[in-house]
Structures are given as C-alpha cells and as structure tokens.
Amino acid sequence: MDWTDRRRRFRAILAGDRCVHPGSVYDPISARIAEDLGFELGMFAGSTGSLAVLGAPDLVVLTLTEFAQQALRINRAGGLPLLVDADHGYGNALSVMRTVQELETAGVAGMTIEDTALPQPYGAGQPRLLSVEEGLGKMRAAVAARQDPNLVILARSSAVTIAGTEEAVARAKAYAVTGVDGFFLPGVTRRAEVEPIAAAIDLPLVIASATGELADQDWLRANRVRVGLQGHQPFQAAVQAVYATLKALREGTAPKDLQNLAPPALMRQVTRESDYQGWTRDFLGG
Template structure:
C-alpha cells in the first residue's frame, strides 16, 4: 500500500495554523469510525496497544512485533493518518532504528520516541529520564531508520513531570537540533510551561496529559501546539460496553432487549459492507 499520502496529510496538520484533537483508536473498526467522523489524525498509544493486544496494563511488556502488527491492521483498514507511541523504541538507539523501520513498513504517519528509562529498573519507584546525550542518540537513530522522508519522527519527553521546565527546554532544543519534526510534551499543566517551551524551539508541539489550563484549542494553536491528546476513552468505553452486555446476557436479558447495540446500518458502514457486496458481484458473479 502507498502510505505517503497520509503522511503528507499529517505533515499538513503540523504545518497548519490549527490545533486538533486526535481520535484515540485501537483496532480497524475504531480507526474507521474515527475516519468517518472526520478526525484529521488518529492516535494509537502504547498503553492502548497493551490493552488491546495483551489485556495488560502499560508496563512495557508488549513487543515491537505485536505493536507493529496491530498498527498495520489499523492502517490497512482505511486512510486515517496514524500517530503512534513507540515508547522508548524498545531498547537502545539501535533498537530505535529497527523500531522506526518496522513501524514505517506498518504504515504509520508519525511516531514518537521518548527519553524515559523503560522498562522501569529494579528498585526504581519513580519515572526517570535517560541522559540528554543518550536521548540525542535515540533521535538520530530514529531519523536514520526512516526511509520515507514524509514519515514524521517526533521527539517525546516527560521532563515537565519528572524534572523541570529548564530540563524540558534543554531536551527539546537538543532533539530539535538532532532533526526531529516535532516535540511531544507529556504532563504540561500550565500555559506558562507551554509558552516557555514553544518560545524556545521552532518545531511544532504535541501535548499529552495536559492540565485544565490547556483546553482552549485557539490558545494552543497560537502557541505552536498542533495536536493535543484528550486521553483514551474509546477503548475504556468499549470495555464497559462489552462488560455490560455480557453481564446482561449472563443475567438472562434476551438479546432483543439489550441496550446500546450497534445498528445494522452502522455495522454495515464500519465493515464496508457495500464494498464487499460490489466485489462479490464483480469477482464471484453473485449477489
């Protein structure tokens, strides 16, 4: 498949003047729904992947192959530009290069590489960051692994939540100098923090885990934030819906009496039933 068009559309979001919320997706159907509803980009997080693939919490027990396979399933289902959370690149800088190669092949439009020490070392009860020089090496390796120049490589740091604004700026500047296309900040709580960092670098910002001061899309757009995550409620809503439906069935509720079941029309839309009906007629001569 040709993944370049969606990567160009993702770059257009970064180059634009607006800030958008991505649609948090976890499988082909959720990605199609986000695309049909008009989301400019999708987001596939590491925590969501761990839930969807393993049914496990976000403890870095998911492998690169498992993550890339699920990203490919999402990407082949439609044309939604997909931003993925590639965590720490599944190891050192050499692993980062391999991670980028695999995720580019899987069709992602953009990926983040973070500078957190992962998985958490023995005896360490608080998140920690790798030294800046190691982070720079990871960013350079990510860029070296990129074959399609349209693929977006995003540096990511949790320094705002772990160290300080000053350290965040130092890391952002270093990763910008290494060549990343944007900076993903985790844990921004105040406008002053965003102002300080956006004023220190020239590349656009992506935010995750923001505080209540940072919900105005117009203000964010004016300070070079192009994407702001809202969380990953869709998969949690799906878990609740499955739980409630199975609980009702187990309790004896007749299937016809179940609440909040997708209509036949919705199921046909998200499964692209009309396309398959056309192909069946064209290729099998029936229908």
C-alpha cells in the same frame, strides 16, 4: 495503500495554524469510525495497544512486533493518518532504528520516541530520564532510519513532570537539532509548562491533554501546539459496553432485549459491507 499521502496530510497538520484533536483508536473498526466521523488524525497509544493486544496495563510488556502488527491492521482498514506512541523505541538506539523501520513498513504517518528509562529498571521506583546523550542518540537514530522523508518523527520527553521545566527546555533545544519534526510533551497541565518550550524551539508541539487552561484554541495556535490529545476514552467506553452486555446476558436478559447495540446500518458501515458485496459480485460471480 498510499502511506506517503497520509504522512503528507499529517505534516500539513503540523505546518498548519490550529490544534487538531486526534481520535484515539486501537483496532480497524475504531479507526474506521474515527475516519467516518471526520477526524483528521488517529492516535494509537502504547497503553491502548497493550490493552487491546494483551489485556495488560501500560507497563511496556508489549513487544515491537505485536505493536507494529496492530498498527498495520489499523492502517490497512482505511485511510486515516496514524500517529503512534513508539515508547522508548523498544531498546537502545539501534533498537530505535528497527522500531522506525517496522512502523514505517506498517504504514504509520508518524511516531514518538521518548527519553524515559523503559521498561522500569529494577529498584527504580519512580520514572527516570535517560541521559541527554543517550536521548540524543535515539533521536538521531530514529531520523536516520526512516526511508520515506515524509514520515514524521517526534521527540517525546517527560522532563517537565520528572525534572522540571528548565530541564525540559534544555532537552527540547538538544533534540531540536537532530532533525526531528516536533516535540511531544506528555503530562503538562499548565500554560507555564508549555510556553518556555515553545519559545525555545521552532518546532510544532504535541501535548497529551488539551484540557483545562490548555484548551483555548487561540493560545494553542500562538504556542504552535498542533496536536492535542484528549485521552483514550473510546477504549474505556468499549470495555464498559462489552461488560454491560455480557453481564446482562449472564443475568438472563434475552438477546432481543439488550440495550445500546450498534444498529444494523452502522454495522454495515463500519465493516464496509457494500464494498465486500461489490467485490463478491465482481470477482466471485455473485
């Protein structure tokens, strides 16, 4: 697997002049579907990782090992550059270094490291930000830990939603000098929340919801928003499909009468059946 090529393709997106909407993926099949449909980038979130691996909500109970293993399964299945949500780096700044090492080895093209106090401390109630000093330590550690200089490290901060735009601007300025490759803004919904940050730092931006007034491509281009997530609906759709199919079977529907099943041609495509048939002929004499 040429991980460096995928990272260079992701860097080309960040250096480009338009906003790309990544495909939300969570396992090998979903990643292959996104790649086959022409998505330039895949996004593997901590929330979908927790759902896919543990069947648990996004409470940061997934371990680094579990997350990195799933990222490797996704990357091994195709050639789609993968951006992952590495949460808080699974601990302190030294843990961030380990996180970068594990996810780089798993083949990701880029990752976000955030400055939220995670997992939720006892008695915290509402989300809290780390001190700027601790956040800086994590960003510097992440940059120092990567071996492939093409690996993308994005600083992530929920400061806009937790502490306001002014604090977000201050943190963006602080993190921009650590060597990170961009700034991820979760939770923003208005242009007025993004524009001051775009004006304050000379780095590409990533937003978690390129919808509503943030959907205009000209505005996104002008404010250096190079990646705009659209949510993680594919996992929700998969849950609904499995639920409906099992429910129908439980209620007596005959297998031949089930609706909305993937046709055989699509199953052959997403499982790369022709590749395996070729390998069987070449290496197993059949």
